[in-house]
Amino acid sequence: MRLKNRLLKTPRARKRKNKRMAILPPSPANLQLCVQQLEAGKLIGLPTETVYGLAADATNGEAIAAIYATKQRPQFNPLISHVTSLEMARKLGVFNPQAEKLAATFWPGPLTLVVPRQPDCPIDPLVSAGLESIALRCPAHPVAQDLLSLFGKPLAAPSANPSGRLSPSLAAHVADLLPEIDVLDGGACAIGLESTIIGCLDDSSVWLRAGGLSRGDIEACLGQRLTDIPTDDEKTAKLAPGRLASHYAPQAKLRLNVSTASDDEILLGFGPDAPATAANLSPRGDLQEAASQLFAQLHALDADAVASNKTLAVMPIPQHGLGEAINDRLQRAAR
Numbered sequence: 001m002r003l004k005n006r007l008l009k010t011p012r013a014r015k016r017k018n019k020r021m022a023i024l025p026p027s028p029a030n031l032q033l034c035v036q037q038l039e040a041g042k043l044i045g046l047p048t049e050t051v052y053g054l055a056a057d058a059t060n061g062e063a064i065a066a067i068y069a070t071k072q073r074p075q076f077n078p079l080i081s082h083v084t085s086l087e088m089a090r091k092l093g094v095f096n097p098q099a100e101k102l103a104a105t106f107w108p109g110p111l112t113l114v115v116p117r118q119p120d121c122p123i124d125p126l127v128s129a130g131l132e133s134i135a136l137r138c139p140a141h142p143v144a145q146d147l148l149s150l151f152g153k154p155l156a157a158p159s160a161n162p163s164g165r166l167s168p169s170l171a172a173h174v175a176d177l178l179p180e181i182d183v184l185d186g187g188a189c190a191i192g193l194e195s196t197i198i199g200c201l202d203d204s205s206v207w208l209r210a211g212g213l214s215r216g217d218i219e220a221c222l223g224q225r226l227t228d229i230p231t232d233d234e235k236t237a238k239l240a241p242g243r244l245a246s247h248y249a250p251q252a253k254l255r256l257n258v259s260t261a262s263d264d265e266i267l268l269g270f271g272p273d274a275p276a277t278a279a280n281l282s283p284r285g286d287l288q289e290a291a292s293q294l295f296a297q298l299h300a301l302d303a304d305a306v307a308s309n310k311t312l313a314v315m316p317i318p319q320h321g322l323g324e325a326i327n328d329r330l331q332r333a334a335r
């Protein structure tokens, strides 16, 4: 705490003393402070060569829920997890020969690879928005690399802007857009454009998002053309979530806004009114906690429901704060 007070007296921070955030020069002491904040589940503004990210411990579901809340995203789009190296990435995702080649050639750099999650992947399911895949990137920015090395765990980080606003390419942009967030000052982002995203889930690598690396460079590396996002619904849902109404769907049928489950239903509760025996997204009725539990609990209950041939029934979730994103996901899953 004392360290933080001292930091607030740096000239840049003093100018913003009526706000709670600080622009932190990337000194060893400040990097250490950021690691402590990340360990405590807090969010940090992270410089990368693409844009500034809003970073959190990718293994901490509540911290990930805080990212969505801070960005005021009305939907749970999956997030990119940042790693220090290909070696670290291999422990999280399964790299096929194409993914290996792309990572070996373009990492560290503005390339995100979507790969299957390793069975024991410690990244929270909310980062993947319930999908079986994970988006990984090794950033080149030295401050991002330093923080990742010190932290030792993957950092989930979408762009550090509220939904619908321009992505930040300076620490000062983050300070203006998200005044409550401490941001490490890594100068101007060299690329200033989001990463290119390639899907490597099977033999055909898929062009998912244009960004800081050109299609031609990637195709030259692979020695083959990239596939465009398939139009087939099921594949699209897996590769380009957000483009389709049906995104993550449990196998069991899902009924929403249920107060009392019938005998052939398994109840997923919310809040203190739920029966004590039922699974509960947040017994205290906290939407951020509920968001952090959503995909993990749906997956677990779905398996039970399929095994016992039952339907899933979800109690009403209030439509404010993260409730909007939770309801959006549940409605898509119920279709």
Ligand code: AMP
Binding pocket: 077, 078, 079, 080, 114, 128, 131, 133, 134, 135, 157, 158, 159, 194, 197, 208, 238, 239, 240, 241, 242
């Ligand atoms: P950003 O806001 O830059 O973090 O954007 C993240 C984007 O990465 C999302 O909009 C998704 O389209 C994409 N993405 C992340 N994870 C996955 C995944 N598992 N499968 C497909 N796309 C993903």
Ligand code: MG
Binding pocket: 158, 159, 167
């Ligand atoms: Mg963004």
